[in-house]
Amino acid sequence: MNGIHDTGGAHGYGPVYREPNEPVFRYDWEKTVMSLFPALFANGNFNVDEFRHSIERMGPAHYLEGTYYEHWLHVFENLLVEKGVLTATEVATGKAASGKTATPVLTPAIVDGLLSTGASAAREEGARARFAVGDKVRVLNKNPVGHTRMPRYTRGKVGTVVIDHGVFVTPDTAAHGKGEHPQHVYTVSFTSVELWGQDASSPKDTIRVDLWDDYLEPA
Amino acid sequence: MGQSHTHDHHHDGYQAPPEDIALRVKALESLLIEKGLVDPAAMDLVVQTYEHKVGPRNGAKVVAKAWVDPAYKARLLADGTAGIAELGFSGVQGEDTVILENTPAVHNVFVCTLCSCYPWPTLGLPPAWYKAAPYRSRMVSDPRGVLAEFGLVIPANKEIRVWDTTAELRYMVLPERPAGTEAYSEEQLAELVTRDSMIGTGLPTQPTPSH
Numbered sequence: 001m002n003g004i005h006d007t008g009g010a011h012g013y014g015p016v017y018r019e020p021n022e023p024v025f026r027y028d029w030e031k032t033v034m035s036l037f038p039a040l041f042a043n044g045n046f047n048v049d050e051f052r053h054s055i056e057r058m059g060p061a062h063y064l065e066g067t068y069y070e071h072w073l074h075v076f077e078n079l080l081v082e083k084g085v086l087t088a089t090e091v092a093t094g095k096a097a098s099g100k101t102a103t104p105v106l107t108p109a110i111v112d113g114l115l116s117t118g119a120s121a122a123r124e125e126g127a128r129a130r131f132a133v134g135d136k137v138r139v140l141n142k143n144p145v146g147h148t149r150m151p152r153y154t155r156g157k158v159g160t161v162v163i164d165h166g167v168f169v170t171p172d173t174a175a176h177g178k179g180e181h182p183q184h185v186y187t188v189s190f191t192s193v194e195l196w197g198q199d200a201s202s203p204k205d206t207i208r209v210d211l212w213d214d215y216l217e218p219a
Numbered sequence: 220m221g222q223s224h225t226h227d228h229h230h231d232g233y234q235a236p237p238e239d240i241a242l243r244v245k246a247l248e249s250l251l252i253e254k255g256l257v258d259p260a261a262m263d264l265v266v267q268t269y270e271h272k273v274g275p276r277n278g279a280k281v282v283a284k285a286w287v288d289p290a291y292k293a294r295l296l297a298d299g300t301a302g303i304a305e306l307g308f309s310g311v312q313g314e315d316t317v318i319l320e321n322t323p324a325v326h327n328v329f330v331c332t333l334c335s336c337y338p339w340p341t342l343g344l345p346p347a348w349y350k351a352a353p354y355r356s357r358m359v360s361d362p363r364g365v366l367a368e369f370g371l372v373i374p375a376n377k378e379i380r381v382w383d384t385t386a387e388l389r390y391m392v393l394p395e396r397p398a399g400t401e402a403y404s405e406e407q408l409a410e411l412v413t414r415d416s417m418i419g420t421g422l423p424t425q426p427t428p429s430h
Contacts, residue, residue: 102254
């Protein structure tokens with residue numbers, strides 16, 4: 001979707017502000033929100049693509065105003081209701097309507113194992129690669145209303161495949177309960193002039209974007 | 220929920236969260252515990268892991284070893300995930316990691332324009348600036364301008380490669396080893412490796428002459 005999250009190339013956000021000696025967590029509530037992700041993920045309550053798409057559907061002003069972990073809190077309060085894990089009334093009141101309905105999968109005994117293993121989106125098999133390293137490709141000019149990882153600033157632009165990373169889950173379907181559809185992901189290198197025009201501030205430089213096979217056509 | 224947003228817009232670019240957010244989080248957590256969906260003891264262990272065990276000192280060890288051990292560096296560049304795992308670092312948000320080697324001709328830097336993807340096992344959780352719109356919006360369109368804000372001026376004859384980490388690959392920069400460190404041990408070298416030098420928004424600390 002052409003959402004507020006798709007920031008590449010936007011102007012007006014001001015300079016990068018860096019805080020010296022920034023703590024890992026600024027507030028205690030951030031610790032809770034951060035650790036809810038692996039806990040709820042382990043219970044199978046959502047996948048990472050559904051998680052990201054929930055953030056993308058925040059109101060644009062709310063998205064920009066909220067901090068990173070407020071985005072995550074938004075997901076837990078909204079996606080879990082959409083998925084039927086919680087009801088809106090339960091979220092509003094903080095009280096379970098029907099008591100204990102599940103058992104936590106993420107227990108202290110498996111935290112180390114889960115965090116050090118993770119959950120790779122790479123798959124052994126998938127659709128055949130349509131492109132090879134060295135190929136010129138054009139990113140499709142598509143504007144899907146659902147989830148996609150095709151940044152707006154790349155659409156219609158021509159680049160060169162520089163890495164074939166193998167086969168990965170497709171976010172565009174996985175975010176909508178339509179399956180994994182594993183396919184090749186490539187790093188495509190674009191010149192800054194191709195993306196930003198003759199006035200590009202850094203004409204020698206390249207921007208490398210990871211794109212799924214379905215996002216591309218021969219150029 | 221969240222009806223009484225009272226954001227303070229600070230001059231430093233940070234915004235104070237709504238005053239009720241801690242209460243919202245507490246209510247949600249107690250609801251999830253009551254329903255049996257999460258175990259707070261496990262959540263505490265997750266927090267302890269990212270506060271104390273997983274952070275940029277992990278990545279610094281990878282870089283230092285690559286600087287002193289050419290065979291390791293070759294394995295690391297061929298398969299970043301496996302090379303990093305040799306030092307015991309792996310897992311969430313680093314399942315498929317690619318190492319970007321800086322050279323005299325190329326400077327690498329990564330960004331996530333769509334969210335905030337970042338290599339947790341080697342660098343820890345990302346800093347606030349990495350997750351904020353100013354960095355995410357401009358790094359792809361004006362890398363030299365953004366790097367200058369970090370105090371990093373890349374020579375005009377050097378190519379900057381900006382990697383937009385839009386898929387599930389995670390990137391980590393292998394910076395160039397500083398000159399004058401021939402006598403340094405691997406441990407001493409690791410001390411020179413900063414977090415930003417592994418993102419590409421900085422360089423390793425230069426050695427002090429008295430070392």
